Amino acid sequence: MNKPAQSVDAHSVMFITPRPEVMMVEGKGSWLTDNNGKRYLDFLQGWAVNCLGHSNPGMIEALNTQAKKLINPSPAFYNEPMIRLSNLLTKNSCFNKVFFANSGAEANEGAIKLARKWGQLNKSGAFEIITFDHSFHGRTLATMSASGKPGWDTMFAPQVPGFPKADLNDLDSVKKLVTDKTVAVMLEPVQGEGGVIPTTKEFMQSLRKFTKENNILLIVDEVQAGCGRTGKLFAYQHYGIEPDIMTLGKGIGGGVPLAALMATDAVACFVPGDQGGTYNGNPLMTAVGVSVIEQLLAPGFLESVRAKGELLSKELLAISAEFNLNGERGEGLLRALMLSSDIGGKLVELARDRGPEGLLINSPRPNLLRFMPALNVSDDEIRQMCNILRELLKQVV
Ligand SMILES: *Cc1c(COP(=O)(O)O)cnc(C)c1O
Numbered sequence: 001m002n003k004p005a006q007s008v009d010a011h012s013v014m015f016i017t018p019r020p021e022v023m024m025v026e027g028k029g030s031w032l033t034d035n036n037g038k039r040y041l042d043f044l045q046g047w048a049v050n051c052l053g054h055s056n057p058g059m060i061e062a063l064n065t066q067a068k069k070l071i072n073p074s075p076a077f078y079n080e081p082m083i084r085l086s087n088l089l090t091k092n093s094c095f096n097k098v099f100f101a102n103s104g105a106e107a108n109e110g111a112i113k114l115a116r117k118w119g120q121l122n123k124s125g126a127f128e129i130i131t132f133d134h135s136f137h138g139r140t141l142a143t144m145s146a147s148g149k150p151g152w153d154t155m156f157a158p159q160v161p162g163f164p165k166a167d168l169n170d171l172d173s174v175k176k177l178v179t180d181k182t183v184a185v186m187l188e189p190v191q192g193e194g195g196v197i198p199t200t201k202e203f204m205q206s207l208r209k210f211t212k213e214n215n216i217l218l219i220v221d222e223v224q225a226g227c228g229r230t231g232k233l234f235a236y237q238h239y240g241i242e243p244d245i246m247t248l249g250k251g252i253g254g255g256v257p258l259a260a261l262m263a264t265d266a267v268a269c270f271v272p273g274d275q276g277g278t279y280n281g282n283p284l285m286t287a288v289g290v291s292v293i294e295q296l297l298a299p300g301f302l303e304s305v306r307a308k309g310e311l312l313s314k315e316l317l318a319i320s321a322e323f324n325l326n327g328e329r330g331e332g333l334l335r336a337l338m339l340s341s342d343i344g345g346k347l348v349e350l351a352r353d354r355g356p357e358g359l360l361i362n363s364p365r366p367n368l369l370r371f372m373p374a375l376n377v378s379d380d381e382i383r384q385m386c387n388i389l390r391e392l393l394k395q396v397v
Contacts, residue, residue, distance in 0.1 A: 048192070108143045134148050190230060196368070218243040228301070257279075
């Protein structure tokens with residue numbers, strides 16, 4: 001057990017963020033193991049990506065079977081998993097067409113292009129897309145420009161123009177930004193990176209009504225909130241509305257790089273040459289996507305996500321009361337605990353470094369912790385996580 005910690009020589013890995021001196025080598029369900037054999041209870045799950053936990057058997061089976069059959073016939077041809085996954089997604093949503101991409105940012109780039117194309121055809125070249133303060137849409141130049149993260153407007157200046165920012169849950173702030181150049185409004189049903197801030201039902205419904213009346217498209221970025229995370233297959237389904245465009249990422253691949261741009265027939269106006277990508281719809285990744293979506297749609301699964309979300313919410317509220325914190329919020333298994341001071345970063349480190357078992361959580365803002373466990377996390381693992389939190393809060397608060 002007490003072997004000396006193995007060193008990690010990562011000098012050739014480009015520095016983009018500080019990382020602990022370990023390598024992750026194995027994952028199973030809600031647990032990760034590093035190169036020293038230390039185990040971590042994983043409530044990050046690859047940043048809300050591994051919706052079925054680590055090493056999900058159905059996904060492994062899909063990967064193996066498809067790898068033996070066909071990995072990539074090129075995007076010039078249809079393939080079977082691409083068609084199966086498109087049909088599954090359209091059958092279970094209000095959308096009619098799907099384009100597959102490799103990352104959430106790429107899917108959002110596609111959504112931006114599609115909206116601008118639609119504006120060229122239907123709204124005299126309108127191209128502005130109203131987005132929101134504290135929103136996150138990705139790390140390409142256009143999606144950074146669409147994002148409302150403080151500081152991102154100057155980080156790689158100049159920005160891509162055409163993304164005025166409104167305030168979430170404030171329809172008047174949207175109305176003020178509308179001009180004859182406005183083609184769409186784009187938002188996350190639950191702002192994830194912004195700190196797990198749900199869009200209210202009243203706002204989403206009045207926004208849908210307003211955009212419809214003014215011939216403006218509604219785009220939902222469900223890269224984080226989609227694919228069962230909030231307890232419904234898609235987060236927009238909580239609101240009783242139908243958007244025009246939706247993007248998916250993260251959970252749709254369950255850990256492999258897969259994303260999707262979805263649109264209604266009325267909006268899907270790309271013509272040859274407008275959109276593409278070497279890996280789009282490749283059968284290896286879409287076969288995994290089929291397995292993921294079928295598992296999410298299995299009888300009782302989404303109900304169990306809602307029940308686990310309620311359990312986590314109840315436990316976090318109890319912790320908040322015990323330690324005089326500021327409550328919790330979220331939808332389904334995308335939740336945040338509001339702290340009483342800026343100790344989020346400290347708690348994340350203590351949780352990871354504690355022994356014998358670590359805990360992986362994250363702090364998108366210094367005064368809160370975010371939880372995005374596997375959707376099949378067990379009740380025991382939720383309670384275990386909460387007891388570790390109690391232990392850490394005792395040390396810090
Ligand atoms: C993570 C995320 C993205 C970006 O997805 P990548 O796969 O990292 O490019 C976009 N939008 C939202 C809401 C996200 O949470």
